Amino acid sequence: MATTRITRTAAVVAVGAMSAFGLAACSSADTGNGSGGNTAEGESITIEYMHRLDNGADMATVAEITERWNEEHPDIQVKTTKFDGAATDMILKLETDVKAGNAPCLAQVGYSEAPQLYVKGLLEDVTTEAEKYADNFSGGAYAGMRVGDVVVGLPQDVGPLVYFYNAAEFEALGLDAPANIEELTADSVTAAVAGKYLTAFSPDEATHWLAAQSAAAGDTWFSTEGDEWVVNAEGEGSQTVAAFWQNLLDTNQTLKADRWGEPFTIALNDGSLIGHIGAAWEAGFLLDSLDGTPAEGQWRIAQLPDFGAGAMTGPDGGSGVAVLKGCEYPAEAMEYNNWFNTQIDDLSSQGLVVAAEGTPETSEKMLRQFGDQDVLAELATATANMNPDFPYAPGFSTLAAMNETAAAVVAGDAQVADIFTTAQQTAVKALTDLGLPVAE
CATH class of the missing domain: 3.40.190.10 (Periplasmic binding protein-like II)
Structure with a gap:
């Protein structure tokens, strides 16, 4: 059936509801579409990323993956924080932190959670930065980080x-x-x-x-x-x-x-x-x-x-990494966001079905359980086939x-x-x- 893509107008209308939550001025720095926040030459900045990913055996942990980034990017350092509670509890914490002006720059959020978080004034509009990296992800996954024509981050995993x-x-x-x-x-x-x-x-x-x-x-x-x-x-x-x-x-x-x-x-x-x-x-x-x-x-x-x-x-589940309101360095945060979420083999070791283009190697466990089928190749096909117009x-x-x-x-x-x-x-x-x- 014919559909109409949600317009930027709807996003503006959504923002108009922020006053109902008392969050219209919830950030200490409003950087708009991510055009600001660039560091001066020779300076080093630190960006925090809060997530709920596992640290189990035989997994590449978020800290280990990020250590490579930090070694390669001495001027953009990333500190990772694992939240051990439920997803709903993490959302409550993020809301409290945004209000207090001490929220992390980046946080893992579910696709179905992102629109309401944006309406409540908790997420930045990083459309300009996100468009640089859109081709690295499946269309259906990228749509999961949209609220109208506004993009609030980049996709990480899909279902x-x-x-x-x-x-x-x-x-x-x-x-x-x-x-x-x-x-x-x-x-x-x-x-x-x-x-x-x-x-x-x-x-x-x-x-x-x-x-x-x-x-x-x-x-x-x-x-x-x-x-x-x-x-x-x-x-x-x-x-x-x-x-x-x-x-x-x-x-x-x-x-x-x-x-x-x-x-x-x-x-x-x-x-x-x-x-x-x-x-x-x-x-x-x-x-x-x-x-x-x-x-x-x-x-x-x-x-x-x-x-x-x-x-x-x-889409049945999945999450992305959003830029929170008040992030001082949205452009740099999105640069790391793209890099991290395209480390497909590492993220696959977490048990995630990655949103980024490419096919990670199927694990020994999956090969054993599915009769040597290249499971992750099959799932990559499904990821590419997701409805791109289901926000x-x-x-x-x-x-x-x-x-x-x-x-x-x-x-x-x-x-x-x-x-x-x-x-x-x-x-x-x-x-x-x-x-x-x-x-x-």
Whole structure:
């Protein structure tokens, strides 16, 4: 369907809501598009980067990666700080630090969090600097750091939807990886006869998971007309997604289980669940419980079946590195931001599906679990195929209400289409509550 890219006007409208949060003057230095902050010749500066990435064994840690940068850039030193709490707690800390004028220059933020952080006056507009590096990242990932035409940082990792499947079980049933949802629907009938499921419907993941499927079907949920936001969570793509899942639920041909609940893992381990539409980042741990079992090495990854828009997938999770309001050296911060997020082998060792162009080397663990498949090459293809016109809007976090409706669907008290109605109504209310005009 035709979509309208969010204009700079919408971003200006969003900024107008800052006064509602008392954050209109939350920085000690407003450097606009990142054109200021250059150091004088011979001077050294220090930039701080706060993140939530792991420091586990066999990983290249953020500190280790950054040490190389510091050795190569004596005039732009970077100090890294790991935040050990939840993502929501880190956001609260950043808000407090921005108000106090002592926030780091750079911070890891989720794509769906970035628009509201910008509306609240916590992020810089670094569009001019970001455009220098845009070609280093996939279009869909780069769009994740946009708020309207404003860019607030650079992407780091992504979660394009892909299809996981047990190749041995598929072969035994005479099936191939489904190329589209019509094939997946037909194959689900064959699998059900054998007591197998090719998919799982997971209410606890409905928000991002179903939104990503709408994106894969070609929808854009948030755009603008003039000065108003337009919300379209019940478009043709969403209708396609709803009909697909409603059929599988009505015929009991999909596993009904929360993604992070025990029944999902039990079905995976006992071999009744042999297919799964999931985020690319699940590749790092989805099959851990099958290690040492006869199913080890049987699974593969394929591109998401076509939901009607061709070779396109949607974003389910991921994060970028944003420049916080008051950063004194935005140009230098973005230079490091680009460098760090293009260290694809190092970031891949963290278990991330990197947003930068290029294909890192697949780990020994993934090769073992996925039968020597070049998993990261497959995920790189999915990253390149993400819908480039599926930005989030301020207040997206409130769409968690979709999960409640999805639970009602499983209980038989609602229809799948009702989940998208919940998304539509909740998104409109969220934008309105933020003081942003929404088109009728």
